[in-house]
Amino acid sequence: MKNLLFRYVMVLFCSMVALDAIAQEGMIKGRILTSDGKPVSAVSIRLKEIRRGTISTEDGNYQLPKLPAGRYTIIVSFVGVKTQEQVVELSADQSIVTDFSLEENNDQLAEVIVTYGRGMNEKPVSAGKVSIKPMDLPQSVAVIGRDMLERQQVLQLSDVLQHVTGVYLMGTTGGYQEEIAGRGFSFGSNNTFKNGSRYNNGAMPEMSGVEKVEFLKGGNAILFGNVAAGGILNIVTKKPKFENGGEISFRTGSYDFYKPSIDLYGAFDKNKTAAYRINTTFQKNGSYRDDVKAERFYINPSFLVNIGRKTQFLLEGDFLKDNRTPDFGTGAINYTIANVPRSRYLGVSWGYNKAEQKTATATLTHELKKNWQLRGQASYQAYKVELFGAARPIGIREDGTWARGLQKSRTEEDYYLAQLDLTGKFKTGKISHTVLFGADMDQYKTRSFAFVNNRYNANGSDASIRNLNVYDTINIFDPASFDRRNDIPFLATDRITTSPIVRSGIYLQDLICVSEKIKLLAGIRYSYQHNQRATVDSIAKASTGYVSGYSNDAFSPRLGIVYQPIKQVSVFASYTNSFNVNTGVDVNNENLAPSIVDQFEVGAKTDLFKGLVSVNITLYQIVNGNFAQTALFLADGTTPNTNNNIRELAGEVTSKGVELDIATKPVHGFSFMAGYSYNETKYTGGNGRNFITGDRLRYNPAHTANAGLFYSFSEGSALRGFNAGMNVYYVGSRLAGRNPSGLNPNYKLMALPDYTLFDLSAGYIVHNFSLRLKMTNLLNKLSYNVHDDNSVNPIAPRQFTATIAYKL
Template sequence: MPLFTRFPAILVFILASATAFAQSGSIKGVVKTSDGQAAPFVNVALKEINKGTTTSEDGSFVLKNIKAGSYTLITSFVGFQPQEKQIDIAAGEVTVVDFTLSENSEQLQEIVISDSRSLNEKTVEIGKAGIKPMDLPQSLIVIDKTVLENQQAGRLSDVLVNTSGIYLMGATGGVQEEIAGRGFSYGSNNTFKNGVRFNNGVMPEISSLERVEVLKGSAAILFGNVTAGGVLNLVTKKPKFQDGGELSFRTGSYDFYKPSLDIYGSVNNSSKVAYRMNTSYENARSFRDNVTSERIYFNPSFIIKAGKKTEILVEGDYLKDNRTLDYGTGAVNYEIADVPRSRFLGASWSYYKAEQKSATITINHALNDNWTLNVLGSYQGFYNDQYGTTRPNASSQFVRTDGRWVRGLQRSGTDQDYYIVQANLTGKFSTGSIKHQVLFGADNDKYENTAQAYAYENPAITGNNKNVYDTINVYNLSLYQQRTDIPTMRLTSTTENPSQRVGVYVQDLISILENVKLLAGIRYSYMESGTDKTKTYDDAFSPRLGIVYQPLKEMSVFASYANSFTLNTGLDVNNERLAPSVIDQYEVGIKNEFLKGFLSANITAYQIVNSNLAQSVLPIPDDAINKSNPQELAGEVTSKGVELDVMSKPINGISIIAGYSYNDTRYTESSQYINNSRLRYNPSHTANASVYYTFSNSFLKNFNVGFTTFYIGERVAGRSTRTTVANDTYKLMAIPNYFLFDLSAGYSFDQISVRAKVSNLLNELSYNVHDDNSVNPIAPRMFTATLSYKW
């Protein structure tokens, strides 16, 4: 039976589960200031049972699962007079309570705080279950739009300088950003946009983002075969019923310019339908000679209130990205070539063309006060075509010590269609004195992948290797005449590689006591891959168990275990396909709130062990059926480390983000590589800090200044040293550490704002390196400015 035909039965099961639970009373309302404006992030609590929440951006709040009785509902927020109201709760009914806050001048003289939530108050959408961070035995971090705007983030790597232990591991071809964390790559399986897997073969657009969520550690119970280390979720801006928008223009060094438009509002003044449209255009040269880029982006969305309990969100996403294919400055004998940072070694016409489009519909339906059903369906199409000269040192065409390099040609193409349907049922109930916050879920997705391969045969060349375009010298480009023509390449193969998977999962946050909570769950995943003649099948269970102890309301101590898995394509000595490799992850940590929630400081320690890593069987047994590189699940990779995250709410105009991470990822058992040797691309140390200050009580009112720093330690690239090779065919190459320092300033008056930024102020030089054949230097000192108008 096809996997997609199984999904309706799973959905019926989830819907049926909801009928077993009765309604209970709830409270909802809106908090406004005395001038009628919405009051976000106000604390709202029931005095008698110490149960509370904070208001959302529109000032609304909801408290669910409250036993019938009389209560005192209180609101509090720095700078406003606290308020209390006596209310009565009846089972099965919703009590509506609204507040209007008045300013407290005495408090305002003591401290000024902008509307915001602390790090440990930001529930992540990618977590599906809506668990509060203090209750979650897992590390997370959220970077919101205020940070994105202040720092004028242009690429995902600009955002991630605010996260500990998440870093750029490569920039292959200069066309994508390869992200990693805790020693493991965040590939397309680990990268999400609005909760849907996102192909990161192209740089995502940042201008449309509301926030970026990082959920560290294992997420296999939620998504199946994600690799270890964590997942990344890009959350776009949503429709609003109040009319407004922003028009901005950004410009910068190397002829960079980017106009963008963000408009939103109700459709025909409707209270049921609202829209939002984000769009931008970008065109730029580069600090790299002959390198250019051009991209266009559209992100329309609509929200439909189909009833009091049902909300439908429809989102579209389109990105077209064309840029020069650029494999960097090259390496000579596993040493970075001593050439200018700007030197381009590819053919002048080399290109990378990518197009990505998606459509997503999300339905949220409140079954009652305690139970909510979320159903999502999404399609994503991805296409790319890249053509240019080969990577330096690829295909046995190494750059010689004198700089001479024989360039070949390479071309490839990808067509990918991705479909997903998923349903999640979340709810709360009690069994006696024990409270439960549960998640039932199922998902079904499939990929239709087609890859095109091409070959070039130089008619002037005889012999085996006809893939020769021309010859250059990386140290002196004038020594040889470079070709400028674009040869025709022959399409040699079109390979289809479809895959699909289905998963069902259940998770329960059990409040054993008010300050002791247990998170337990399990997922079953079933996968098919390949065409009918080559189809393979895999399945795996992914358990999760964590405990949280809160000795104080402001402190949470946790420990957890979870596993994830990766699929293997190798064959064993009996010519049988290998089972998935299971990766065990252990995590302990402490989450703290200081200064009445103004400052969050969290520290986490972890160990990730893949003790059944696929590796070559050496020596090959005489009776082996498979004599061609048979594999076995006997290798081991271990990653361990510590992470510190610090984040403040804006206090008296000051906001702070800081972090530090230590990671050590090594082969701890291997037949292919030297035991205890480091895995490539992963720095042992990273550190980050940003401080912003906004003036409020002087002639500089609404003027802000800030700086951002990011340190990434030494790491290795090249080719991991093999135990079976006695010569220097394989070497690791050291990549220098670097320290980035950015300065920013901005000023707002009425509806207009101006921001300026100098990045890499110290003009540091380092590289992002893949193997030894894509050595891409980081950008030099650059200037960016943005002018925007909001209404």
């Protein structure tokens, strides 16, 4: 089936390229700049003679392709500037470059001073695979662009979440990974993408080379197959440019932090047929945690080639090497956070977590005649990580004594992806269609290394602890009361498990514009996943075992309706479902079917005061009616089951909530954005053995809120070049620990306190130089991110950073 599927799409590709070869059409393109040479986005460009138009991108570029030969009048207009016109003569197969420089109109500026930029409901999401205006999409989305990333001096992905409603940090396991969730469900590696390709989030992504971060909330199974229900995020890196430029920057801050970065771009030739971009950075820092440090190197080269007038080839590389101290936090005693200083580190001084990630992505885009486009992408990712250090702090006694063990693990993963998408627009009578037809296939090959984790005592003479995981004994309240060991034991490899997974899918989606006021989005995907037979090589016993393979498939439909009573208001409702592949077997030793998750969403998107203010509200409900859990009894129905691998589809988890977003375009130098979300994720059906009906799922705050205010002094002010901002971020109370149940009545939940973070920022720009200052957690608030009860990591205290940059 997989071979047949891809033969079909490749034939489709070749056929359409061949048909398109006879097209004889021209193009008008160019760039919109301010009077001082800065790019301007969201400028309207239209042709007077025909009903064709577009808007400029964030780089100021615009394109009007597929034009018949003729004479055209280009009209450029934008709020607050003079409208410009220019006449051009276009011949067949000709590409005309026409740039414009905007001139401010003082009379219009006196009425409304608006900085160039797009509003919240004007930013399309590339992760959607087809260009749909946010107002036409029956789904909540959020895009955090480069201007916000620079203004907030974003260092890691969790900084971005402070501006995205309903998406939050679940935990920071070991200090080397940020666990992100939305609407009650985790954004694992299946839900994390970079440039449209899945990205292993076991290592924290590097943000210096990021152009924007996109969030598609809710159900996305039709586009990506096996994804969790809460949503997906897509990291979009900086792309090549055909003009020469770049930036050199240096950031420093609290706890011996420093980070030089370089960003260079330009064209290879005078005809601008090929361009490049290279981002690279090095970071080294200490921590507010004693003996904890980190070091990372990152480089992101990319190359763009225009193959003729209608075809583009983009090649992107991505390399990250991250080495840091694993830190599982302050510990807990009987499911209560230990009262030790925020800075106290309980691990070993020599511990390490070494991660390396390599990615190569090739994207070929071909413009077909009459608004059709074919896009193919192939990607490869190699990821490996090795952890060696103190075991997670479990079993600490009331007096603080802890028999400290060790842990060592290594994972190596190869990931391959191929996908092909055909997008187009056409009409059937008066009804217009925007269609997406695509297919994808990906493959994982994961090797997990387990190590012998006992016999750590120095001479092995004490028979009582010879086979226990005891490295030494410490007291977390009084570190000086015991002598800590500093030697690094040798741990032999115990076994290697190799797990191959192959997935494929085919999907079709259509946005049907019944009228200017009513639009329907409908689609369906078929997904197939084959967990191939896994091998388990036992090194000590020189033997190989096997884990049987199994397959799952599912259909994922999507249906949404959008009603726009006026152009500035969009009301929508949608239904989608997704599926979760389940591990284990049922009582008859058969593989479990996937759990189907139903998702409902309604909302409204509004642009008020001529688009200066956007207000969006969304309500949702997500129901997993077949939540997999350990089976109560064996096949006879009476014998209790004690094997956690024998499972059943029983019970129910429900997530429901509301999200509110408010954002403005910059007005008189001010810009404002705010958001609030309420989420309730609970077990709504169960038998009490594994969980109890009404219990909240752990790590999910019921309330989150954010607000940010930014001001930039105008050119006519004595303080021109200065800007300042404040951001407030609130996370409500959460639960960690472990849910008690009939199966585990001694488990307990840990209540984590809510917290509010206040961040201040300021900047100054003069000519090509800029200086940005930032202070985070101004009030030095203390709270924790906790995984179970064994990675209790305090949030960072008050910190200061400064960044100086020079644009080339």
